[in-house]
Amino acid sequence: MVDKVSVHGGHSGEFCSHAKDPLEAVVAEYVRQGFVWIALTEHMASSDAFLAVEELAHGFDEAEAFHRFEHYFEEARRLQSAYADDIDIMVAFETEAYSGYQTEVAALVEEFHPDYLVGSVHHVNDVPFDASPGDYLDAVAKAGGMAAMYCDYFDLQLELIDAFRPAVVGHFDLIRIHDGDYAQTLQDPNVWERAARNLERIAELDLILDFNVRALAKGQPEPYVSEPLLRLAKELGIVCVPGDDSHGTATVGAGMAEGIAVLIEAGFDTDWPKPDVMQHSR
Numbered sequence: 062m063v064d065k066v067s068v069h070g071g072h073s074g075e076f077c078s079h080a081k082d083p084l085e086a087v088v089a090e091y092v093r094q095g096f097v098w099i100a101l102t103e104h105m106a107s108s109d110a111f112l113a114v115e116e117l118a119h120g121f122d123e124a125e126a127f128h129r130f131e132h133y134f135e136e137a138r139r140l141q142s143a144y145a146d147d148i149d150i151m152v153a154f155e156t157e158a159y160s161g162y163q164t165e166v167a168a169l170v171e172e173f174h175p176d177y178l179v180g181s182v183h184h185v186n187d188v189p190f191d192a193s194p195g196d197y198l199d200a201v202a203k204a205g206g207m208a209a210m211y212c213d214y215f216d217l218q219l220e221l222i223d224a225f226r227p228a229v230v231g232h233f234d235l236i237r238i239h240d241g242d243y244a245q246t247l248q249d250p251n252v253w254e255r256a257a258r259n260l261e262r263i264a265e266l267d268l269i270l271d272f273n274v275r276a277l278a279k280g281q282p283e284p285y286v287s288e289p290l291l292r293l294a295k296e297l298g299i300v301c302v303p304g305d306d307s308h309g310t311a312t313v314g315a316g317m318a319e320g321i322a323v324l325i326e327a328g329f330d331t332d333w334p335k336p337d338v339m340q341h342s343r
């Protein structure tokens with residue numbers, strides 16, 4: 062029997078404006094479903110210019126976002142101990158890659174000592190692209206075309222990987238999210254070359270790919286990483302581990318069985334290694 066794990070999970074309504082439920086309820090649901098280990102990977106606190114619309118709607122500013130993030134770490138560490146007999150919890154966070162992220166991520170790492178980072182890109186040229194098709198079109202326009210946007214995304218992802226060597230690379234090809242012809246776009250030679258280059262870098266650095274099954278819950282035909290890239294990742298010997306990217310109790314474990322079946326079919330080892338925990342100097 063294959064262990065249920067999640068390298069990228071545990072967003073909650075308590076600490077994220079587009080998720081639901083208290084973090085403890087989310088953790089309890091992982092326990093109920095028999096997960097062996099998980100990482101809580103809340104989104105980093107964003108600076109004012111990059112707060113999400115739903116955060117602005119809550120009247121948030123960056124000071125409040127930071128304060129909430131501080132509480133996230135306290136609560137996540139409390140749950141890590143409180144549930145230690147039931148489940149192995151790591152306390153991580155998910156990055157952004159907007160202008161100025163390098164300084165902000167470094168400061169948050171220094172302050173909160175996460176167990177690891179999920180390196181994710183949700184902005185291209187500072188335009189957030191994943192929340193809605195309208196945002197996506199804005200990002201395409203800013204980049205000067207669909208393939209150009211994918212290229213910018215993968216260039217930014219490489220920069221993030223080189224800057225932080227995140228133990229887990231989040232939803233590798235999220236950039237395809239609102240592209241109905243993504244299989245085609247990924248085959249564009251300029252796009253493919255960059256995606257392949259990033260996978261080679263991930264292999265060299267021995268980072269883990271988040272096999273993000275939330276894609277299925279959001280109506281995508283397949284998880285991130287899509288099939289041709291997954292095949293290349295396998296050839297390169299990259300480790301792929303499932304992430305449910307849960308955003309509330311209802312999405313804990315959603316798509317996990319289908320995702321694990323895809324990984325087995327593609328020949329990946331299901332003896333999932335845990336991400337390396339960062340060493341912090343005090």
Ligand SMILES: [Zn+2]
Nearest residue numbers: 072079104308
């Ligand atoms: Zn989220």
Ligand SMILES: [Zn+2]
Nearest residue numbers: 155181231232
């Ligand atoms: Zn994400």
